[in-house]
Amino acid sequence: MLKYLKELTEIKGPSGNEDGVREFIMAKIKDKVDEVFVDRMGNLIALKKGKGGGKKILLDAHMDEVGFMVTNINEDGTLSFAPVGGVDTRVIIGKKVQVGKDMIGVIGYKAIHLQKDGYLTTPKYSDLKIDIGAKSKAEAEKVVQIGDYVAFTTQYEESGDFIIAKALDDRCGCSVLMDLIDEGVETQNDVYFAFTVQEETGLRGPAIIAEQLKADIAIAVETTTSGDDPELEKQLWSTHLGDGPAITFMHSGYVVHQEIFEKLVSIARKEGIPFQYKMRTVGGTNARRYATTGIPAGVVSVPARYIHSPVSMIHKKDYENTLKLLRKFILEE
Known part of the structure; x- marks a missing residue:
């Protein structure tokens, strides 16, 4: 866990210029999956085959960061x-x-x-x-x-229970997917890990992945605004650092598929995994793009302070519990 996050965040990769991030991920995962390829858009897709008879599950994390x-x-x-x-x-x-x-x-x-x-x-x-x-x-x-x-140019740092870095949106999600690949979880399902491009400039990458893979379910693995910033009133918080992964029920342009939302909540409760609801509905994710192509999609996010800035912050426990929740989801789906 957290094996890759430092290097991932320190790579420069604004939307449309994700090459360095993709090359790093490819080098680390290519020998741990059954198939891996890069499509014409620049998305990196890896497949971990299931035992058979299961579904096609797609886990998505975008490689790009905001920049100029x-x-x-x-x-x-x-x-x-x-x-x-x-x-x-x-x-x-x-x-x-x-x-x-x-x-x-x-x-x-x-x-x-x-x-x-x-x-x-x-x-x-x-x-x-x-x-x-x-x-x-x-x-x-x-x-x-x-x-x-x-x-x-922000450098990665750890301060107690917190991680401070640039581009945690969404190298954090990329890191979680890489950790899942490392764990080699055995499941009935075929699990696709999609490291996508140009999310920050209009959810571009998933548009062609949806057509290529025709998955049964997609989960966008993201970071999201925390809201527990200094002097912001509590009722305006979106999420809170340290309270677990955020499960989204609705965001800009998309009402999350009810069955997936309820399944994520049910697993978290059953397994005793701390979680929270994302309480503000602003912002969007690649889940919206998958949904518009007919793939039911959900969103699981690591809360982060100060995203879309030179420096952001996450809690290590939120990362750990996001990993636990996704592991259980792909095993039980």
Whole structure:
């Protein structure tokens, strides 16, 4: 457990640029499954065959993270950029980023001393620039191109019961799937492990997986907003760190298949696995995409604070109990 999470989170992989993540996962699982392949979209799919007579169960975790892309190289050598996925500008000011393969920069904004009334206003992306230390456009063009990806550089850390890292959404889910593969659980069912692309930019990856595999059931293995942030009133919390995996009953664009939702809850209660309901219905997952192609789908998530930012946080017990719940689900389904 947690064997792969550090390396997974430190790989740079915004939507559409998941190659490094895919290569890492492929290297670790290829000799532990019965089949493994990469489709034309870039999804990595692994099959662990069952004993026969069971269902096709699909477990999905997306490889991509939120990030940015260079949209212009300015005359003063700074870089204009746009988000790849949903990122609030207020959480990125002054943060260190990697541009392209190895160029390091800082996201810059007008100093607070120069802002109106001395208050930090919420900037637009057009107000922000990445500073790579170049003195001119010509100098910057030697090392950066328009269209280069930009990713956060946060390093993985453990602090007591907590893990702090970038890209826990959804390298956490990828790690859980890899742990399940390592365990080699024997089941009647054929279990497909799908490591998908471009979830953060519109749930793109699952669209073709659904057609390829025609699974009987899909579970999106995710992270989700915790809500137990400082000073946020409790009734507004979505989930709480340390209370177990979050089981979703409904989110944006999808009401979870009732039978799957009830089965997940029933297993958790029977096995004494701590769990919680996701109490806010905002946000979406790949479950919605599978459902629109006719595959009943559910969602199990590890609660995380500060997702879609340079740093997020999970509780180790929530990860452990998510793994337990999914293990029992594929055995009993």
